[in-house]
Amino acid sequence: MSDERIERGRRQFQTVCVACHKNVENGEEPIEQPLAWYKFDKSGRKSDEFQSVRSRWFGKEPLRRGKPEYVFLTIKRGIAGSTMTPWAHLGDETIWDLVSYVLYIENKNLNAEKEKGGE
Numbered sequence: 001m002s003d004e005r006i007e008r009g010r011r012q013f014q015t016v017c018v019a020c021h022k023n024v025e026n027g028e029e030p031i032e033q034p035l036a037w038y039k040f041d042k043s044g045r046k047s048d049e050f051q052s053v054r055s056r057w058f059g060k061e062p063l064r065r066g067k068p069e070y071v072f073l074t075i076k077r078g079i080a081g082s083t084m085t086p087w088a089h090l091g092d093e094t095i096w097d098l099v100s101y102v103l104y105i106e107n108k109n110l111n112a113e114k115e116k117g118g119e
């Protein structure tokens with residue numbers, strides 16, 4: 001996890017990932033998007049509304065699979081049934097840059113920073 005890797009990861013992140021995950025280091029919120037299937041109400045009846053999913057908020061919400069090798073696989077293979085698509089075409093080296101950057105933001109713990117800021 002060298003500084004160089006994090007910086008390359010940040011630049012890569014700003015090109016594609018930022019569309020959904022947003023620039024959370026600058027206080028932006030990740031977007032929420034509808035998915036292709038309907039919500040069901042408690043009685044199991046289909047409603048007219050679509051389910052939605054929000055892109056993971058790095059640094060505020062814990063990663064579901066936070067070990068570096070898992071973050072790598074999540075980016076490479078995507079998350080089935082979500083708008084998080086596979087990014088294998090970027091190549092392993094670039095994916096490792098992205099892993100470093102994601103874990104870097106995650107470890108910054110944006111919640112703690114906000115608390116310290118007195119808001």
Ligand code: HEC
Pocket residue numbers: 013016017018019020021053054055056062063064065066071074075079082083084085087098102
């Ligand atoms: C089209 C929107 C979109 C783009 C573009 C996108 N993501 Fe995601 N990402 C999501 C969503 C939505 C989730 C949460 C999925 C869920 O909760 O099921 C997610 C989840 C993740 C997670 C899961 C973390 C965990 O909890 O384990 C990682 C890591 C991640 N994205 C990294 C990236 C990286 C790196 C890129 C750029 C190469 C990227 N994403 C591009 C929508 C996107």
